[in-house]
Amino acid sequence: MLQAKTEYGNIMTLASYTREEISFLQKHTQFFCPACQEPVIVKAGSKMIPHFAHKSKSSCPVREGGEGPYHEKGKLLLYQWLKYQRLDVELEVYLPSINQRPDLLINLKHKKVAIEYQCARIPPADIIKRNEGYQREGIIPIWILGANQFDRRKSNEIGIDQFRLHFIHQFSVNFPLTLYFFCPDTLRLTSFQDLHFPVMQRAMGEITIRKLDEMVFTDLFTVSFAARENLFKRWKQKKRSFRTRPSRRMFGQELAWNHWLYANSAHRETLPSIIYLPVSAQFRMLTQPWDWQSRLCLEIIHPVAAGGTFSLQRCMHMLHRHIRSASLPLIQSEPNPVYQYLQLLIELKVINESAPDHFTKLKPIIFYDHIESALKGDALLMDQFLPP
Ligand SMILES: [Zn+2]
Incomplete structure (x- = not known):
């Protein structure tokens, strides 16, 4: 996770500090998880986004499932991208009523949108449970998969196993079936839409690839259908x-x-x-x-x-x-x-x-x-x- 609480209760995002500042903080400050209040460890290797991690024996309800630096980097980039558009976005906000901590929470005028950036495989039961939580709170979930889950087989075909099947969105009845992928290294956000399955584990669809810095939040809702022909x-x-x-x-x-x-x-x-x-x-x-x-x-x-x-x-x-x-x-x-x-x-x-x-x-x-x-x-x- 990118944020933790200090002993004085302030929320801190390590990524906004320099290496020197971080090593100073590491020596002089204790950090705690905002959800479970357990002490957390600073992770600040040379090739990663500085972040916090629970100790291995933690039983925190929102403990990160070994998602690692790729996930942290992507989450931070998505956060900065939304912030830059002047959206009211919160990073890793803990929602005690459902015991969940979405990666990002956007507060729009009349609704809330949770963005989950998912790079590691988790059991389908967990995905279902988290979506039920959001539904109870009236929050619209958007799951963006790590580009490491983008299993391209042909120019317009990708592999879809049972895990990825659970991330197909359809926001309304006339919206095409849609999957999102994001790569924090290339900044590319891919939409794969209007899925048709020629075999169980494979889908044909329309691929749209955009650079994150050339798109805005609402571009996530543009649609592309396969021409019937x-x-x-x-x-x-x-x-x-x-x-x-x-x-x-x-x-x-x-x-x-x-x-x-x-x-x-x-x-x-x-x-x-x-x-x-x-x-x-x-x-x-x-x-x-x-x-x-x-x-x-x-x-x-x-x-x-x-x-x-x-x-x-x-x-x-x-x-x-x-x-x-x-x-x-x-x-x-x-x-x-x-x-x-x-x-x-x-x-x-x-x-x-x-x-x-x-x-x-x-x-x-x-x-x-x-x-x-x-x-x-x-x-x-x-x-x-x-x-x-
Ligand atoms: Zn925790």
Whole structure:
């Protein structure tokens, strides 16, 4: 932490003193944690932002989880950046009512915003708990991840594991899913927006990189959506690699899905083209998009004769184990991925919505004989989503 209390009760920020002053203070002043009142140690190595640390046996409720100099530096830079904009911002203010100490707290006219700069991995339960605390206090949390968590895989793709999944923001229903990253060394703040998950642990999105000194606080709320055309173009490639990727050793969920395919005399290479389409609410699913979409097609839609009907409720019931039961802490809406998928099938004129949440099948689902015809069929189907 960057601040501590002296024995006289003054709050001090070490980073605003020179090396000489700090070594003087270190010898002549005792410092205490403003939250737990335990004595804390001065850390002022040559390559770090001078800060305080709890002793190793501390049981402080807001004890820093070994975040280290990278985190301290980033936090201080974000603080200075907000201060420079004349915002009413507090550093490491302890909130006794919720027993939390956000890295930064901004007091706006009608609301408060907590900024957490998170570089170390913490258990999802902690993230959820802290967000609940902020919610109780009416504080809006913004979590900015350390750039060390920015796992870029391709120009517009990043890796998203269970930890990072919990930091996806959606401030309002029409706001795109957004992740923030900040690097204190390059001063770059990256927004990754409008996430679509082609596979469970990876998201495609729109990347905006800005230098911190060239942006203001409200720039955090600018939005960038993927053009629908680009999304479907990218997805067309994903579909192709889904069909053509060589079989490998399988385990877990993928193995279970393959057993299910086998039991249904189906094969990945000859599945209907309507399986594996992009839905923005994939983040709510616990299985791969092709997994739940194929079950929906083969177990519900395929057995229905053309002209026959089925309900959304039946689909949800069949897939209930595939849908995340708890919602993610920073996401405001709960779009239904199954309903979104059915909307795409409506667009393709495979079904229509004959009554609210009730669907009529319009034409049979086509299976392929071999991979070549499947690849051709996929390309034609994806082109139906693109402008002529
Ligand atoms: Zn403490």
